[in-house]
Amino acid sequence: MKISFAPLEGITIYCYRNMHHMLFPEGLDRYYTPFISVYKHQAFKKRDMREILPENNKGLEGKIIPQIMTSKADEIVWALKEMKKRGYDEINLNMGCPVATVVSKHKGSGMLADPDHLDEIFYEVFESGITDEVKLSVKTRLGLTAPEEFKELLPVLNKYRFSNVIIHPRVRTQMYKGEPNMEIFRWAYENSKNPISYNGNIFTAEDFYRIKEDFEKLEEIMIGRGLVANPALVREVSTGKKASGNELKALIEGMEGEYTKEIPTEIQIMHKMKELWFYMGPSFTMQDGGNSERLIHKILVSKSISEYRNAKRELFRKCVMD
Ligand SMILES: Cc1cc2nc3c(=O)[nH]c(=O)nc-3n(C[C@H](O)[C@H](O)[C@H](O)COP(=O)(O)O)c2cc1C
Incomplete structure (x- = not known):
């Protein structure tokens, strides 16, 4: 089971990741970049490009997973090709961002509104053949307003071979508040045909151990705010050494x-x-x-x-x- 640093826009930017890795290198397997939008159909903004440039990620080779945000199949295919050209072999798609301006463009958690349309998007992406060359993972919420929406979404994800389905078991309307829905998460864990990872509300070593024990076959445990708050949290769970x-x-x-x-x-x-x-x-x-x-x-x-x-x-x- 891997441990990863969740993407946090404006916080886990490349200089933060470098600083974090220099000071707390122990135990963490991978860092996800904050979301990189596909801009004007086939471009990344210069500012976002800094996240993935090799010179900004020295010493972290193999540990960086770029996250992209777009909901158009051709743009996903384009972004995967671009990332592959730049040496990345796994890319994550944002299906969780709850921000209104994102959702209104059917991006982020807005992608969860219509399972049939989601199926069409992934059909086109996987048909293109690019996913044979570069791995695609998703980071998703359970739905927009009700956790049960995931019962319609998981069968769509199960039709395709994702390298990882990372679930933050909240719905869009919860933003980052309220309890993660562990019942639906367990259902997804037990019914997914793809590797499943957990993300959400891990703030202490005890939180981490509980998830690890309750879900022994997780692909990855992803930590966001808890790891920003306590940058030694992953070291703590792997070696016991707390931050001074x-x-x-x-x-x-x-x-x-x-x-x-x-x-x-x-x-x-x-x-x-x-x-x-x-x-x-x-x-x-x-x-x-x-x-x-x-x-x-x-x-x-x-x-x-x-x-x-x-x-x-x-x-x-x-x-x-x-
Ligand atoms: C300030 C902030 C920025 C975030 N930016 C992103 C992002 O760029 N991409 C993404 O998938 N999730 C983003 N998230 C969500 C986190 O990655 C994570 O899913 C969420 O905080 C729940 O995990 P946690 O309880 O371990 O923090 C962001 C969350 C916060 C609070």
């Missing part, structure tokens, strides 16, 4: 350095860093055993660079041993 304050600080400072190279103003860098602090903040624990919530709150509400720097300094002083 110093390691968390190294990732924060490393990413601030990376963003400084790309983002023009300090205030924009601060806003970008707050996304990371939002997830990682709670992983910092005070050396005296106290609650670090107040310190993280100060970081998240800081309005100026000086407020941000002071709040950060205070948190590091109280949470990180030299």
Whole structure:
């Protein structure tokens, strides 16, 4: 069973993946890129291309799975060919994104609205022969509004040979809230003709072990927010070693350095860093055993660079041993 880092748009971008791999290399088998859209029918945006350029993924060869987003069969075929040309042998298709602007274009979880149409799309993709040359996996939700929709969707997926069917067992309307539906997930696990992987709400080593024990034949366990919050989570489950304050600080400072190279103003860098602090903040624990919530709150509400720097300094002083 493999362990993977879920794609998180705006967070698990190439510089983050490199930094994460440098600091926490143990146990993680693969990283999915945030979704790369097919643009104007047959193009990738330059910004998205950075995710897959070999020079941006040095040392991670064989561990990167590009994720594409489009719902047109010819665009999927084109994207698979392009990715293959660039040396990738497995590509993931986004069938889960719940954002309204995406769904309204029938992309992401919008692809789940009509099982017959989904069948037509995959028929064309698999007919093209490209899937004999490069593996195609999907990352999907259970449906748009009701988990039972998956009972109509799985038979469609079962008609084709996907390398991996990664299920985030929520429906679109749940966004990232509410409980994953483990009953329908188990039904899918037991009835899929393709390898099945689990994604959703793994925040602790115990969450991970529970899924692993309950579903012994999973192809992969994929972790997103839990791994951003605790970047050593996979190391923890494979070697027992938890993240130190110093390691968390190294990732924060490393990413601030990376963003400084790309983002023009300090205030924009601060806003970008707050996304990371939002997830990682709670992983910092005070050396005296106290609650670090107040310190993280100060970081998240800081309005100026000086407020941000002071709040950060205070948190590091109280949470990180030299
Ligand atoms: C900020 C954010 C960005 C995301 N971007 C993507 C994405 O680009 N592609 C994708 O398939 N899922 C994306 N997701 C969904 C995650 O990959 C994952 O399925 C979801 O967070 C549930 O897993 P988790 O509970 O382990 O985080 C995103 C989620 C969040 C919160």
